[in-house]
Amino acid sequence: MGEKDRIFNALGLKVALSGASYGDQWFAGSGDWIEVHSPTTGELLAKVEQASEADYNTVVGQAMKAFEFWRALPAPNRGEIVRQFGVALREKKDVLGRLVSLEMGKILTEGLGEVQEMIDVCDYASGLSRTLSGPTLQSERPMHRMMEQWHPLGPIGVITAFNFPVAVWSWNSALAFVCGDPVVWKPSSKTPLCAIACQNIIREVFQANGVPHGVSCVVVGRGSTVGERILADSRLTLISATGSTRMGKRIGQVVGARLGRTILELGGNNALIISDKADLTGALASAFFGAVGTAGQRCTSTRRLIIHESVYDSFVHKMIANYEKVKIGDPLDPKTLMGPLIDEEAVSDYQNALVAVRQQGGTVLYGGKALDPPPFGRRTFVLPTIVEIRNDAEIVQTETFAPILYVMKYRTIDEAIALHNAVPQGLSSGIFTDSVAEAEKFLSFKGSDCGIANVNVGTSGAEIGGAFGGEKETGGGRESGSDSWKAYMRRQTNTLNWGGEIHLAQGVEFHS
Numbered sequence: 001m002g003e004k005d006r007i008f009n010a011l012g013l014k015v016a017l018s019g020a021s022y023g024d025q026w027f028a029g030s031g032d033w034i035e036v037h038s039p040t041t042g043e044l045l046a047k048v049e050q051a052s053e054a055d056y057n058t059v060v061g062q063a064m065k066a067f068e069f070w071r072a073l074p075a076p077n078r079g080e081i082v083r084q085f086g087v088a089l090r091e092k093k094d095v096l097g098r099l100v101s102l103e104m105g106k107i108l109t110e111g112l113g114e115v116q117e118m119i120d121v122c123d124y125a126s127g128l129s130r131t132l133s134g135p136t137l138q139s140e141r142p143m144h145r146m147m148e149q150w151h152p153l154g155p156i157g158v159i160t161a162f163n164f165p166v167a168v169w170s171w172n173s174a175l176a177f178v179c180g181d182p183v184v185w186k187p188s189s190k191t192p193l194c195a196i197a198c199q200n201i202i203r204e205v206f207q208a209n210g211v212p213h214g215v216s217c218v219v220v221g222r223g224s225t226v227g228e229r230i231l232a233d234s235r236l237t238l239i240s241a242t243g244s245t246r247m248g249k250r251i252g253q254v255v256g257a258r259l260g261r262t263i264l265e266l267g268g269n270n271a272l273i274i275s276d277k278a279d280l281t282g283a284l285a286s287a288f289f290g291a292v293g294t295a296g297q298r299c300t301s302t303r304r305l306i307i308h309e310s311v312y313d314s315f316v317h318k319m320i321a322n323y324e325k326v327k328i329g330d331p332l333d334p335k336t337l338m339g340p341l342i343d344e345e346a347v348s349d350y351q352n353a354l355v356a357v358r359q360q361g362g363t364v365l366y367g368g369k370a371l372d373p374p375p376f377g378r379r380t381f382v383l384p385t386i387v388e389i390r391n392d393a394e395i396v397q398t399e400t401f402a403p404i405l406y407v408m409k410y411r412t413i414d415e416a417i418a419l420h421n422a423v424p425q426g427l428s429s430g431i432f433t434d435s436v437a438e439a440e441k442f443l444s445f446k447g448s449d450c451g452i453a454n455v456n457v458g459t460s461g462a463e464i465g466g467a468f469g470g471e472k473e474t475g476g477g478r479e480s481g482s483d484s485w486k487a488y489m490r491r492q493t494n495t496l497n498w499g500g501e502i503h504l505a506q507g508v509e510f511h512s
């Protein structure tokens with residue numbers, strides 16, 4: 001049995017699949033199939049029949065029904081079921097990590113790391129299920145008490161991108177599940193197999209615990225039909241979406257028009273400042289992983305290096321030496337450091353960005369082209385690329401989801417921070433420095449304007465315990481750790497009078 005068959009068997013996948021599920025059988029009746037090809041070899045992995053609008057309605061109807069049961073189950077019981085999901089993921093870690101590599105193209109250690117993020121967030125959410133707490137507050141009225149409670153919201157919509165085809169769903173759903181919300185998941189049409197596999201794992205756990213169908217739902221479907229339906233559907237109180245800024249603006253408009261809530265985690269344009277006062281060995285390793293890891297297809301990928309002029313030449317030289325050694329090929333081969341881009345469209349984006357680079361005064365220092373001869377005869381493999389260019393070039397201001405790193409010089413730390421912040425996006429950032437003053441300035445209100453700001457740590461590979469998300473065109477949403485759970489619940493402020501006498505707040509007197 002080949003590797004693909006072994007993965008498929010272990011995860012309940014077949015060559016022809018249906019793309020809609022509320023936990024019972026898979027179904028879909030659109031007659032509209034998508035073909036899923038390996039980004040590495042081009043092999044047809046499977047065909048998936050997408051959900052029609054009617055299928056979508058069936059799924060959301062089930063989610064609405066399931067909410068009645070799910071919200072009544074005590075949160076620690078919900079947490080216990082999410083804990084069991086984490087156990088199931090531990091058992092399937094290897095095979096699910098391999099599926100991520102097979103379908104999405106990231107190297108195996110990163111595929112496994114992605115499943116580890118799922119396990120970590122299950123542990124986190126299960127602990128959290130006992131502490132979804134609100135404060136008690138002091139009332140100005142005698143013998144009154146105030147407090148806050150958090151209640152489940154209802155079914156929520158989760159829209160995810162191809163680049164983290166399993167982890168981002170789990171950050172949202174592990175939290176949503178302990179908070180009492182069913183989840184309707186629309187995965188990227190580029191990676192539906194990962195979604196189907198995740199649903200197969202969780203539905204077994206749910207069935208073993210007597211959870212009714214509808215708490216975990218998947219709809220593989222077109223953005224123009226199912227996607228738009230999700231955005232406009234007022235039964236889904238919250239839409240949590242990961243993807244491009246362009247997509248996020250559309251979601252913000254449509255969901256905003258119905259006064260629904262959103263958690264948006266959109267494009268990044270993440271920079272690392274490399275100070276002359278830094279441990280340059282650590283800086284090099286972090287910049288290299290940030291820029292080349294996942295073939296530059298993380299929203300946290302390092303896209304810009306802002307390097308002190310006194311160390312610029314030697315640092316860039318060492319980066320190039322590292323780039324020259326990158327082994328590009330099959331992501332499931334343990335010797336490979338960089339797999340393919342997701343598809344040929346992504347390669348066109350990479351190539352178009354390089355045309356723009358040349359038109360806008362940039363110089364390609366390394367890479368800049370597709371691999372020749374192409375591994376497996378495929379157009380999806382490109383060289384990781386280093387470009388010297390000005391920060392204000394238009395192409396540097398936009399996120400290209402490819403391994404292109406822009407390098408530039410600075411003189412003073414204030415100039416570095418100004419360059420750092422002079423982009424429309426605000427997800428992740430870092431500075432390498434051993435100077436306390438520089439580090440503190442970078443983390444201060446005058447420093448990085450991003451949702452994530454690190455010292456002597458790269459821009460990508462955040463842990464699940466922190467709130468994840470960013471500012472400006474990144475959309476402002478937060479997922480995963482810290483108090484991100486609050487977005488998945490509704491807050492209720494309570495005032496209780498235990499003294500019997502009616503007192504009006506603000507000293508108002510009102511008698512007949």
Ligand code: UN1
Nearest residue numbers: 164298299300460461462
């Ligand atoms: C994403 O690219 O959408 O911080 C998520 C990281 C990962 C998550 C990335 N933990 O790079």
